[in-house]
Amino acid sequence: MRTIKGIGVSAGRVLGPSRRMPPPVPEPDADAKFSADSTVDGEKARLKDAAETVRADLKHRAETASGDARAVLDATAMMATDPMLLKAAGKHINAGMAPDRAIWEAGMEVAAMLQSLGGYMAERTQDVLDVRARIVAELNGLPAPGIPASDVPFILTAVELAPADTATLDPAKVIGLVTSEGGPQSHTAILARSLGLPAVVGAPGANDVGDGAELYLDGASGTVVVEPGVAEREAAQKYASRSALPVFNGTGSTSDGHRVPLLANVGSGKDARAAAEAGAEGIGLLRTEFCFLGRDSEPSLEEQVAAYGAVFEAFPGRKVVIRTLDAGADKPLPFLTDASEPNPALGVRGFRTDRTSPGVLARQLEAIAVASGAHEADVWVMAPMVSTAEEAADFAVLCTAAGLGMPGVMIEVPAAAIMAEAVLSRVRFASLGTNDLTQYTMAADRQLGSLATLNDPWQPAVLQLISATVAGAARATAALPAETGSATAAAQSKTVGVCGEAAADPALAVVLTGIGVNTLSMTPRALSSVGAVLASVSLEQAQELAARALAAHTAAEARTIVRSRLPILEQLGL
Numbered sequence: 001m002r003t004i005k006g007i008g009v010s011a012g013r014v015l016g017p018s019r020r021m022p023p024p025v026p027e028p029d030a031d032a033k034f035s036a037d038s039t040v041d042g043e044k045a046r047l048k049d050a051a052e053t054v055r056a057d058l059k060h061r062a063e064t065a066s067g068d069a070r071a072v073l074d075a076t077a078m079m080a081t082d083p084m085l086l087k088a089a090g091k092h093i094n095a096g097m098a099p100d101r102a103i104w105e106a107g108m109e110v111a112a113m114l115q116s117l118g119g120y121m122a123e124r125t126q127d128v129l130d131v132r133a134r135i136v137a138e139l140n141g142l143p144a145p146g147i148p149a150s151d152v153p154f155i156l157t158a159v160e161l162a163p164a165d166t167a168t169l170d171p172a173k174v175i176g177l178v179t180s181e182g183g184p185q186s187h188t189a190i191l192a193r194s195l196g197l198p199a200v201v202g203a204p205g206a207n208d209v210g211d212g213a214e215l216y217l218d219g220a221s222g223t224v225v226v227e228p229g230v231a232e233r234e235a236a237q238k239y240a241s242r243s244a245l246p247v248f249n250g251t252g253s254t255s256d257g258h259r260v261p262l263l264a265n266v267g268s269g270k271d272a273r274a275a276a277e278a279g280a281e282g283i284g285l286l287r288t289e290f291c292f293l294g295r296d297s298e299p300s301l302e303e304q305v306a307a308y309g310a311v312f313e314a315f316p317g318r319k320v321v322i323r324t325l326d327a328g329a330d331k332p333l334p335f336l337t338d339a340s341e342p343n344p345a346l347g348v349r350g351f352r353t354d355r356t357s358p359g360v361l362a363r364q365l366e367a368i369a370v371a372s373g374a375h376e377a378d379v380w381v382m383a384p385m386v387s388t389a390e391e392a393a394d395f396a397v398l399c400t401a402a403g404l405g406m407p408g409v410m411i412e413v414p415a416a417a418i419m420a421e422a423v424l425s426r427v428r429f430a431s432l433g434t435n436d437l438t439q440y441t442m443a444a445d446r447q448l449g450s451l452a453t454l455n456d457p458w459q460p461a462v463l464q465l466i467s468a469t470v471a472g473a474a475r476a477t478a479a480l481p482a483e484t485g486s487a488t489a490a491a492q493s494k495t496v497g498v499c500g501e502a503a504a505d506p507a508l509a510v511v512l513t514g515i516g517v518n519t520l521s522m523t524p525r526a527l528s529s530v531g532a533v534l535a536s537v538s539l540e541q542a543q544e545l546a547a548r549a550l551a552a553h554t555a556a557e558a559r560t561i562v563r564s565r566l567p568i569l570e571q572l573g574l
């Protein structure tokens with residue numbers, strides 16, 4: 001029995017055999033020729049057999065997969081024996097090139113061609129590169145790249161998952177995730193939470209566990225046990241027989257009826273429709289940059305109106321908070337950001353791009369106004385990465401000019417949290433981006449697994465800044481001119497929401513409520529757990545837990561104190 005400690009990023013306790021993510025397939029030697037005792041026809045036949053094996057394997061996996069994974073695997077299977085790809089490789093074999101190098105070159109050529117065609121064709125590029133690697137692996141007797149195939153459910157171990165791996169991850173087969181790298185905001189962590197898979201990241205050595213070894217994984221405490229004992233087996237069994245999570249009833253509140261609307265974070269119309277189905281009371285964060293990632297030119301007014309309209313349409317009469325482009329740092333958009341900046345997280349990102357690329361923001365606000373006019377959603381607009389009251393005021397002016405009446409800001413820079421009263425007196429609402437607020441408060445890059453313990457929203461310094469923001473918002477509300485009348489003043493009170501990953505942690509959601517946050521926005525998958533845990537406490541209990549968390553000296557202490565006072569977490573296996 002060996003215990004590995006990592007960071008728990010998605011709760012759940014499971015037991016199962018480990019399967020390791022194979023390393024990427026190495027590029028074949030550029031000068032590789034096939035041997036003199038073989039023939040062009042013989043090598044072409046070898047390539048064709050390998051391509052056929054890859055196609056059959058992907059097809060078999062598609063048949064036993066579910067949902068999105070099935071569609072992706074089906075499309076990739078067809079690509080494996082694509083005549084254009086095999087013909088291009090054949091030409092290289094005619095010139096004496098070894099088949100693995102030939103398919104490597106052909107894959108590159110076909111991918112470049114598809115890329116140049118743009119649109120749907122460009123989206124197939126990844127499939128070509130994927131089958132190319134699979135055929136090379138097959139020719140050289142290497143394990144196929146990507147999520148391993150298996151007939152039995154398993155716990156996947158990896159260094160870190162790439163976005164492309166996620167498409168073929170079948171939640172019916174993969175029952176847990178462990179990575180040696182990655183932090184709470186890493187791609188693996190976000191994916192695990194959105195699929196509801198127990199996961200531990202930043203677990204050193206987890207990737208070296210041999211295939212087939214039995215693992216126990218506790219995604220709440222961040223523990224991985226290799227060849228577990230009786231206690232772990234019992235814990236996994238208890239988790240398997242936990243009470244089912246109640247379906248979220250669409251009304252977030254504490255047990256004594258204090259309302260905390262539970263909203264969803266989305267990046268597209270498709271996400272928004274799924275969020276509405278999961279009972280979200282509205283959208284707390286539409287990441288508009290997600291609609292246009294990978295684009296190298298500014299989207300047209302029509303494209304923007306269509307993308308935003310698709311989200312508004314899913315929530316008629318409901319609140320939809322749309323965030324203007326948050327380009328920069330981990331989300332570069334070539335038409336707004338400078339890839340050569342030495343410190344992108346501290347560079348021209350979010351609202352700051354309005355200074356370097358004037359006009360893009362005004363045009364985006366115009367598109368939001370047009371889309372908003374065509375739908376019934378209650379549209380609120382916020383700017384990311386605002387640091388000062390002047391920036392908040394500038395954004396409010398731009399919103400007014402576009403005819404948008406609910407301007408707000410993200411509070412994700414410590415300066416804005418400290419100056420919340422001044423910042424909020426310029427706009428109508430704030431949304432705490434705890435992912436960035438944590439990274440900037442702790443001076444710890446949110447993408448670095450090695451800094452994951454610092455990058456934890458339970459850090460008391462982060463909780464103090466959240467509390468300072470809520471207090472600043474209350475002062476900004478109290479300062480509203482008396483002559484506006486109490487009804488108007490109430491309508492104009494400065495709401496503070498949370499839309500960072502912190503809101504999706506049910507125990508932390510209780511603390512945030514106790515601090516006085518008004519709304520919580522999260523991945524739709526978290527709505528039922530957050531809704532259930534919130535409904536298990538009164539407002540007074542939430543306030544008491546918040547006071548205890550705020551008084552803690554360390555993140556671990558805050559988390560342990562609060563979790564130990566929420567028995568429902570154990571009952572629901574959270």
Ligand SMILES: C=C(OP(=O)(O)O)C(=O)O
Nearest residue numbers: 412433434435436499500
């Ligand atoms: C919600 C946030 O924004 P993003 O994760 O898109 O930076 C945040 O920083 O918490």
Ligand SMILES: [Mg+2]
Nearest residue numbers: 412433435436
């Ligand atoms: Mg952010």
